[in-house]
Every structure is written in C-alpha cells, then in structure tokens.
Amino acid sequence: MKKMMTAAVSLVAGLTLVACGTGDKDAAIAPLDKIKEKGTLVVATSPDYAPFEFQTLVDGKNKVVGADILMAEKIAEKLGVKLEVSSMSFDNVLNSVQNGKADIAIAGLSVSEDRMKVFDFSDAYYHVQDVLLVKKDGASSYTSTDSLAGKKVAVQKGTTQEVYAKENLKDASIISLTQMGEAINELKSGQVDAVLLDSPVALGYASQNKDLAVADIKFPETDANTKAIVMPKDSGSLKEEIDKIVKELVETGEYENYLKEVANYTAVE
Known part of the structure; x- marks a missing residue:
C-alpha cells in the first residue's frame, strides 16, 4: 500500500511539474510570436459604439463593422495573420486581454493612468471630446456641469x-448601463436626463434621432480623450509593430477615411 501511495504521489508530482513547465514555456513566448504561431489575431471589441465599432445588416446578416474594425483588419493583414473579432459587452473587453482570451482590444478605448498600470497602449489613433447628449427641447438648460x-x-x-x-458630478445621479444603446433608449424615454459619451458617437446618435442634441457644456480634456489599442503589459515587439501601423494610418489619413467609409452604415442594436 505504501508503495502504491508513493507511486501515486510521484505521478501527481511529475504531472504538476510538466504542467508548470508548459505554462512557463507559454508565458515566455512573446505576444507577437504567439499571434504569428497560431496564425490568428483575436481582437476584443464591444460593437455598440458607432462609428468605431457597431453591428449592421450585410446580406441580411448582422456583421460587426466600424472604423476600428477596418483598422483591426489592416493590423492583421500587416502581421500576416487572419483576424478574429470577439464581440462582448464593453465591461468585459479589458478582462479578455488580461486573461489571454484576446490578443488585443480595439473598442474605442480611452487611455487612463489606472489602465496603463495593467496594460500597454498603442500610440493614439484618434482624439475625441466628452460631451453630453440630451433631449433637444431641453438642451438650452444645460450650460455647465452645475446644470446636472x-x-x-x-x-x-x-x-x-x-x-x-462618479468622481466629479457629485450632485447628479449616475446610472451605469452595460450597452450604449440602452442608455440612448432610456434618454429618449425620459428615464434619464442625459448621457455622457464620446463626441463622434454622440453626434452620430443626434444625427439619427431628431429629438436629441449635444448640450453646450465643456468638459476638461484629459488622456481619456485619446483613443488607443490595448495590449497585454510588456508586449514588446507587438507594441512596436502596432505603433508603426497606427502611425501610418494616422499620418496618411487612412483612419479618417475609415470613419467616412462607415458613416452611411445603419447601426442595428
């Protein structure tokens, strides 16, 4: 019996060592090498944020499109791999990169100090402003953050x-919702008074909904007004390659052309 127990313990220990060794080996592979080895770039996104990423009908089927998706296609092409778009709610996008389910995240993501502690960010590919979307018939009453x-x-x-x-609008009631479409619907139905979001997205909703308008309130500019691609921390050569691609897209105006290309698409929830 003692011999059998000793053998069993040795077997478990051996399997544990093998498992640990495999994990260490995988962890040691650089992110860019992992992507090229499997031949696929998995991009996490939340397709409810037109014009960056959203769903539209193509040949009767829902398809994820947007300026960010076109950029993801370009990145995959430059890296010589296939693109796999992984759609999820926005609050899960960063987690999918952190736990290794996605290689990178492109989802209209803003840079912040807290995020930079956990992730690598590419160079900026777009700049936005925070704006307030409200009912058009009451827009004139919103002139400063005190109006909230x-x-x-x-x-x-x-x-x-x-x-x-949550940090600055202390006198307002902040309602956190999973989907941006849900926030817009609650605004239109009067369940909330305003929605705080990025300027291109707000302008898109205002152009498609004649009862909505962007309020004349200025919010402070911060790093959060910068859009960038998220990667695992210490991505090294992957970040270098993506930065090169982003620089080219920005300097040639190709990303701006992506925004124009998707402008006439109709988003579906």
Missing part, C-alpha cells in the same frame, strides 16, 4: 466617462 445637479446621467459601464462622472 439632481439630474440622472447615464454612462456606459467600464468607461472613462463612468469614472469621471
């Missing part, structure tokens, strides 16, 4: 707008 006292302000869960609102 006692109001219900919706934000998307996991965004830098959520962080800003």
Whole structure:
C-alpha cells in the first residue's frame, strides 16, 4: 500500500511539474510570436459604439463593422495573420486581454493612468471630446456641469466617462448601463436626463434621432480623450509593430477615411 501511495504521489508530482513547465514555456513566448504561431489575431471589441465599432445588416446578416474594425483588419493583414473579432459587452473587453482570451482590444478605448498600470497602449489613433447628449427641447438648460445637479446621467459601464462622472458630478445621479444603446433608449424615454459619451458617437446618435442634441457644456480634456489599442503589459515587439501601423494610418489619413467609409452604415442594436 505504501508503495502504491508513493507511486501515486510521484505521478501527481511529475504531472504538476510538466504542467508548470508548459505554462512557463507559454508565458515566455512573446505576444507577437504567439499571434504569428497560431496564425490568428483575436481582437476584443464591444460593437455598440458607432462609428468605431457597431453591428449592421450585410446580406441580411448582422456583421460587426466600424472604423476600428477596418483598422483591426489592416493590423492583421500587416502581421500576416487572419483576424478574429470577439464581440462582448464593453465591461468585459479589458478582462479578455488580461486573461489571454484576446490578443488585443480595439473598442474605442480611452487611455487612463489606472489602465496603463495593467496594460500597454498603442500610440493614439484618434482624439475625441466628452460631451453630453440630451433631449433637444431641453438642451438650452444645460450650460455647465452645475446644470446636472439632481439630474440622472447615464454612462456606459467600464468607461472613462463612468469614472469621471462618479468622481466629479457629485450632485447628479449616475446610472451605469452595460450597452450604449440602452442608455440612448432610456434618454429618449425620459428615464434619464442625459448621457455622457464620446463626441463622434454622440453626434452620430443626434444625427439619427431628431429629438436629441449635444448640450453646450465643456468638459476638461484629459488622456481619456485619446483613443488607443490595448495590449497585454510588456508586449514588446507587438507594441512596436502596432505603433508603426497606427502611425501610418494616422499620418496618411487612412483612419479618417475609415470613419467616412462607415458613416452611411445603419447601426442595428
């Protein structure tokens, strides 16, 4: 019996060592090498943020499109691999990169100091402003952040707008919602008074909904107004390659052309 137990313990110990060794080996492989080895770039996104990423009908089927998706296609092409778009709610996008389920995240993501402690960011590919989307017939009453006292302000869960609102709009009631489409619907139905979001997204909703408008309130500019691609911490050569591609897309105006290309698409929830 003692011999059998000793053999069993030795077998378990051996398997444990093998498992640990395999994990260490995988962990030692650089992110760029992992992507090229499997031949696929898995990009996490949340397709509810037109014009960056959203769903539209193509030949009767839902398809994820947007300026960020076109950029992801370009990155995969330059790296010589296939693109796999992994759609999820925005508050899960960063987690998918952290736990290795996605290689990178492109989801209209803003740079922040807290995020930079955990992830690598590419160079900026776009700059935006935080704006307030409100009902058009009451837009003139919003002239400063003081106008939000006692109001219900919706934000998307996991965004830098959520962080800003909770830290700075103390006199307002902050409503965190998973989907941006849900926030817009609650604004239109009167369940919230305003939605805090990125300027291109707000302008898109305002152009498609004649009862909505962007309020004349200025919010402070921060790093959060910068859009960038998220990668695992210490991505090394992967970050170098992506930065080169981003620089080319920005300097040639190709990313701006992506935004124009998707402008006439109709988003579906």
